[in-house]
Amino acid sequence: MPHRLSASLIQSLNSLRHNALLVSSGAFIRFANRQWDIYNQLYGFSGTAGWRGENVAGLFGERLADPQGRMKLELLLGDVFQGRCLASSTELEIMTKHNGQRIFRFDLFPLITGTTPDYPAAILTLNDTGHTPASQAQSNPDKISPITSSAVHPDHRNHYLVPICAACKSIRTVQEEWIPIERFLQQQLSLQFTHDICPGCIRALYPKYAAALKW
Secondary structure, three states: OOOOOOHHHHHHHHOOOOOOEEEEOOOEEEEEOHHHHHHHHHHOOOOOOOOOOOEHHHHHHOOEOOOOHHHHHHHHHHHHHOOOOOOEEEEEEEEEOOOEEEEEEEEEEEOOOOOOOOOOEEEEEEEEEEEOHHHHHHHOOOOOOOOOHHHOOOOOHHHOOOOEOOOOOOEEOOOOOEEOHHHHHHHHHOOOOOOOOOHHHHHHHOHHHHOOOOO
8 A cells, every 4th residue: 555645745734724634444544734743732642753554543542431432433434435425523532641531523534636645545633522521520510511401492592692603603611612513502402413414515525526416
């Protein structure tokens, strides 16, 4: 399996504003961009200096606090590399070295560029969605959950304004943490989501596939 990446692909990955790992179909890391190095320093996922060749399951496996974490990680990789989904996401509880136990959203999508390597590859990104309920209770025993359920109850919605970011639509909690709106709805309404991609986003992000759309 080729290991060398083109200079243009490396430049493209390093120009991304978010952390990104280039992962092969065997779940091996082929490249980590500069933002990932910064992200790792912040959370302390691994002390390994060279990322290339390390397995994703090996990198996060020992730090998974979710008993079903490995299965979720395998399903995430299988969704994309086995063609079940165009893109896939999952949330995992991870014990970080520097910031305690937190919930991260893992997003995986195929690498589709003119400089794609010879082997099947995808981009893996992480997004910190906040403390786990258990770790939050330990660090703030006298505080309630981010926003009480009455905040979204129909009888109270006119008496409570939920602060939302005008750009990314994150919600600010009473602990002054910004969490994704999806996470907010899960916490307050106990909703469960399936992750798909809408036609508009397919046309914008994957124009090569747009012609195959029937809607």
